[in-house]
Amino acid sequence: xxxxxxxxxxxxxxxxxxxxxxxxxxxxxxxxxxxxxxxxxxxxxxxxxxxxxxxxxxxxxxxxxxxxxxxxxxxxxxxxxxxxxxxxxxxxxxxxxxxxxxxxxxxxxxxxxxxxxxxxxxxxxxxxxxxxxxxxxxxxxxxxxxxxxxxxxxxxxxxxxxxxxxxxxxxxxxxxxxxxxxxxxxxxxxxxxxxxxxxxxxxxxxxxxxxxxxxxxxxxxxxxxxxxxxxxxxxxxxxxxxxx
Amino acid sequence: xxxxxxxxxxxxxxxxxxxxxxxxxxxxxxxxxxxxxxxxxxxxxxxxxxxxxxxxxxxxxxxxxxxxxxxxxxxxxxxxxxxxxxxxxxxxxxxxxxxxxxxxxxxxxxxxxxxxxxxxxxxxxxxxxxxxxxxxxxxxxxxxxxxxxxxxxxxxxxxxxxxxxxxxxxxxxxxxxxxxxxxxxxxxxxxxxxxxxxxxxxxxxxxxxxxxxxxxxxxxxxxxxxxxxxxxxxxxxxxxxxxxxxxxxxxxxxxxxxxxxxxxxxxxxxxxxxxxxxxxxxxxxxxxxxxxxxxxxxxxxxxxxxxxxxxxx
Numbered sequence: 001x002x003x004x005x006x007x008x009x010x011x012x013x014x015x016x017x018x019x020x021x022x023x024x025x026x027x028x029x030x031x032x033x034x035x036x037x038x039x040x041x042x043x044x045x046x047x048x049x050x051x052x053x054x055x056x057x058x059x060x061x062x063x064x065x066x067x068x069x070x071x072x073x074x075x076x077x078x079x080x081x082x083x084x085x086x087x088x089x090x091x092x093x094x095x096x097x098x099x100x101x102x103x104x105x106x107x108x109x110x111x112x113x114x115x116x117x118x119x120x121x122x123x124x125x126x127x128x129x130x131x132x133x134x135x136x137x138x139x140x141x142x143x144x145x146x147x148x149x150x151x152x153x154x155x156x157x158x159x160x161x162x163x164x165x166x167x168x169x170x171x172x173x174x175x176x177x178x179x180x181x182x183x184x185x186x187x188x189x190x191x192x193x194x195x196x197x198x199x200x201x202x203x204x205x206x207x208x209x210x211x212x213x214x215x216x217x218x219x220x221x222x223x224x225x226x227x228x229x230x231x232x233x234x235x236x237x238x239x240x241x242x243x244x
Numbered sequence: 245x246x247x248x249x250x251x252x253x254x255x256x257x258x259x260x261x262x263x264x265x266x267x268x269x270x271x272x273x274x275x276x277x278x279x280x281x282x283x284x285x286x287x288x289x290x291x292x293x294x295x296x297x298x299x300x301x302x303x304x305x306x307x308x309x310x311x312x313x314x315x316x317x318x319x320x321x322x323x324x325x326x327x328x329x330x331x332x333x334x335x336x337x338x339x340x341x342x343x344x345x346x347x348x349x350x351x352x353x354x355x356x357x358x359x360x361x362x363x364x365x366x367x368x369x370x371x372x373x374x375x376x377x378x379x380x381x382x383x384x385x386x387x388x389x390x391x392x393x394x395x396x397x398x399x400x401x402x403x404x405x406x407x408x409x410x411x412x413x414x415x416x417x418x419x420x421x422x423x424x425x426x427x428x429x430x431x432x433x434x435x436x437x438x439x440x441x442x443x444x445x446x447x448x449x450x451x452x453x454x455x456x457x458x459x460x461x462x463x464x465x466x467x468x469x470x471x472x473x474x475x476x477x478x479x480x481x482x483x484x485x486x487x488x489x490x491x492x493x494x495x496x497x498x499x500x501x502x503x504x505x506x507x508x509x510x511x512x513x514x515x516x517x518x519x520x521x522x523x524x525x526x527x528x529x530x531x532x533x534x535x536x537x538x539x540x541x542x543x544x545x546x547x548x549x550x551x552x553x554x555x556x557x
Contacts, residue, residue, distance in 0.1 A: 025426035026340045028404045034340075090342045107431075108422035112339035117421075 009186050010151065013142055016183035024066060025113070034087075035065035035140030035153055038181045040205030045070040045179065047203040048137065053175050057134045058098065059083060061164065063157055064112055067139035067179055073110035076101055083133065084119065085160055087112055092235040093127065094119030124239050128167040132174060136161065138199070139179045144190040147198035147211035149178060154196075155231075158219070161197045163236050165218035172217060177201040185209065195222045259287050260297040267306050267317050268325055272501050276314030277307075305466070320504050323463050327454045327497070334494050338380060339427070349379035349452040349465075352494045354515030359385035359492060361513040362450060363392070367488035371448035373397065375477065377470055378426060379452025381492055386424035390415060397436075397446060398429055403469055406544035407441055408433030438545050442480040449474065449489045456491055456512050457503030460521025464505060467540070471507050475532040476545060 014031075021036035023029050048054055048071055059081040062068050075082045081098045096118050101109045108114040142151040149157070164170050178199040185202055192198055198216055202209040221240060226232055263283070270277070277283070284294050298315060301307040305321045328345045335350030337343050362368050362385055373395040376382050389396050396410040408429050415423050415432050422428035436444065451470055455463040464470060477483040491509040495516055511520045530550075537546040547554065 023405060023430075024340075025430050026338075026401050028401075087340050087342070091337065102418075104418040105422070108419075108425075108428060111422075111425070111427035113425035113427040114422065116337070116339050 005188070006150075009142060013151065013184055016181060020181060022066065032152060035063070035067050037066040037069065040181065041067055041070060041179070043205035044181075044203045045074065047208045048177055048179060048201075049074055050208075051135075051177065051201065053135045054177075059131065059133060061133050061136040061160070063138045063140075063160070064115065065139035068137055069110050071137050071179065073106055076106045076109060077103075083122070083127075084115055085156070086115070088230070089156060089159065089234040089236065091121070093122045093124075095122050095127075096120070124163065124167050124236050127164075127169060130169065132171045133164065133169050134174060136164075136174065136176045137179060138176065140184075141178075141180070142184050142186050143178050143180060143199065143202055144186050144188050145209065145211070146189045147178075147200065147202065147214060148190040148192040148196055149199065150190065158195050158197050159221070159231060159237075162195070162219040162221045163240060166221055166240055170218040174218070175200045177203055179203050182206055195219070195225065255289055255293050256296055259289050259293055260300055262287060263294075263297045264301060264306070267301060268322060270317045270322070272319065276316050279314070319501075320463060321466075323455055323499065323501075323503070324466070327463070330496055331454075334496060336380065345454075347465075349377075349381055349454060351380040351383060354494070355381050355492065356384035357515040358494075358513045359388050361518050362490055362492060363388050365490065365511070365513075365518070367448050367490065367510075373444065373446050373448075375446045375449040375473075375483070377451045377473070378429070381452040381494075382450060383421075383424040385450060385492055386410070387420045390420045390423065391417065397444060398433065399469070399473055400429070400435075400544070401426055402467070403473060403543050403545075405435065407436050407473075409436055409444070438548050441482065441545065444482050446477060446483045447487065449477075449483065449487055451489065451491050451507075451509065453491050453493050453497060453509075455497045455499050455503070456493055456509065457505075458498075458500050459502050460508050460510070460512070460523075461503035461505045462491065462507045462509060463499075463503050464507070468505075468536075471532060472536040472543065472546075474507070475529070475536075476549075479530060479533060479549070 017031045017036060020039040021031055024034045027033040060075055061083045062072050064084050064087050072082055079098050082096050084094050086094060094115055096109060101118050109118040138157040141149045141154040143149045176199040182204045198214055200211055200214055231237055284291055302309055306318055307315055308318050309315045331345045331350055334352045335345060338348050341347040374389050375397045376386055378399050378401050386396055390410060390412045393412050397407050399407045410423050410433050419432055423432040453462045453464055489509045491512045493512055493514055495514045498512060510523055511518055533546055533550060536543060537550055
């Protein structure tokens with residue numbers, strides 16, 4: 001893609017967000033600070049629920065985005081354990097084990113405020129040795145038709161994937177689904193960087209796109225990219241750095 | 245690069261750190277900071293390097309340079325910075341801001357006991373509708389008020405999207421914990437239009453705070469949302485001039501010094517005690533609203549209220 005086309009995509013996605021994006025309880029309409037819920041998200045969520053890998057999983061990783069809140073709710077309702085990061089990974093990973101939330105409190109538990117109440121903090125040492133994660137759900141950003149995510153916020157998920165890979169929770173069977181609005185899908189083929197995590201499916205309100213011919217292996221933390229970034233001070237990165 | 249070019253930023257950094265520490269520890273009873281000459285000697289730096297550091301702290305709001313009189317510590321900002329450290333001892337993190345206490349008022353262990361004290365007070369028992377600030381420390385109180393059948397009005401964070409109404413006849417008991425969070429407020433509250441808001445009547449206001457002075461005045465986030473919200477409610481006659489205003493705080497947030505802030509509470513309730521203050525509240529004027537709207541045009545209601553001719557119908 002040329003810089004001009006990237007800019008065109010950015011502007012179109014931005015316009016779409018301003019039209020269909022929903023405000024956050026703290027950041028309101030500042031869509032640079034969070035991944036917004038959007039009109040039609042319930043339909044995109046329903047498409048994820050149809051995936052065999054979703055139904056087979058007893059634990060799923062889900063990013064702490066407003067656009068993935070319905071999936072956190074569905075997972076808890078269906079008796080799955082959810083593994084989530086705190087906003088910006090600032091306080092690392094949290095897990096809400098299956099069966100720990102009463103049915104009428106699941107709606108609360110699936111929000112970020114609820115995660116602080118029902119979530120149990122997990123260090124990487126505590127997660128290490130548990131079963132591999134069959135499905136990871138992420139939201140937001142823009143995504144190309146070959147499953148490469150780009151634009152605001154995609155770096156957090158790449159890092160989550162990398163850290164979970166480092167402790168052996170990701171294997172060649174692990175799958176990734178990206179929940180986005182239709183306008184966030186860019187009909188281009190992008191060449192990803194080594195740290196990019198291409199996604200297996202893109203679920204939008206109107207369609208499920210299976211990315212063909214995906215070759216992807218578990219990731220790794222690219223340590224040379226960490227210094228001087230906000231990633232430098234997040235607890236699981238400090239934990240991993242201490243092992244090197 | 246010459247040595248001087250390397251040394252200058254380092255010297256600046258060092259002086260800025262040392263000066264900032266001195267300012268934060270500057271006794272409340274002391275006057276102006278030492279003279280420029282004294283400080284240049286103390287830190288062994290040039291006037292230019294010292295001024296750069298001083299100017300940076302002036303921009304940050306910690307110092308005020310008064311021509312011909314000297315440089316003074318801005319008490320309000322000094323207390324906020326001190327309290328950010330104090331709150332680390334007892335505050336609970338926020339789901340978005342985490343431990344950045346310059347952005348929000350944290351919940352704390354025992355906030356439920358402080359809420360209990362509010363519930364024992366006579367203004368509470370006489371109230372039917374309560375205004376509650378969107379502070380994390382007021383979650384337990386909000387649940388209590390809803391359980392006691394009171395309507396609760398809560399502004400969205402920073403008054404950006406108006407004031408929400410939580411109605412105990414609509415929100416079931418099992419949803420009330422959720423309703424008391426900002427994420428729950430979004431989903432379970434009803435956003436009041438300006439005309440709906442003006443039809444509400446509130447007989448008790450409860451606020452969180454960063455700290456409270458021994459005269460009962462609040463130290464709060466620099467934007468002063470509570471002052472704006474109270475001025476708005478008073479202007480719309482949702483509250484009366486003498487509406488009781490109570491604060492829920494941790495014991496460590498009660499300070500033995502005066503606050504320059506304009507808002508005065510009738511009492512502060514902590515997990516361990518209730519402290520009453522002599523009331524000295526001045527009626528808020530429309531000037532507060534005009535200034536607030538000018539400083540931040542995105543605040544809810546104010547544009548529509550103050551400049552109705554500009555609002556398309």
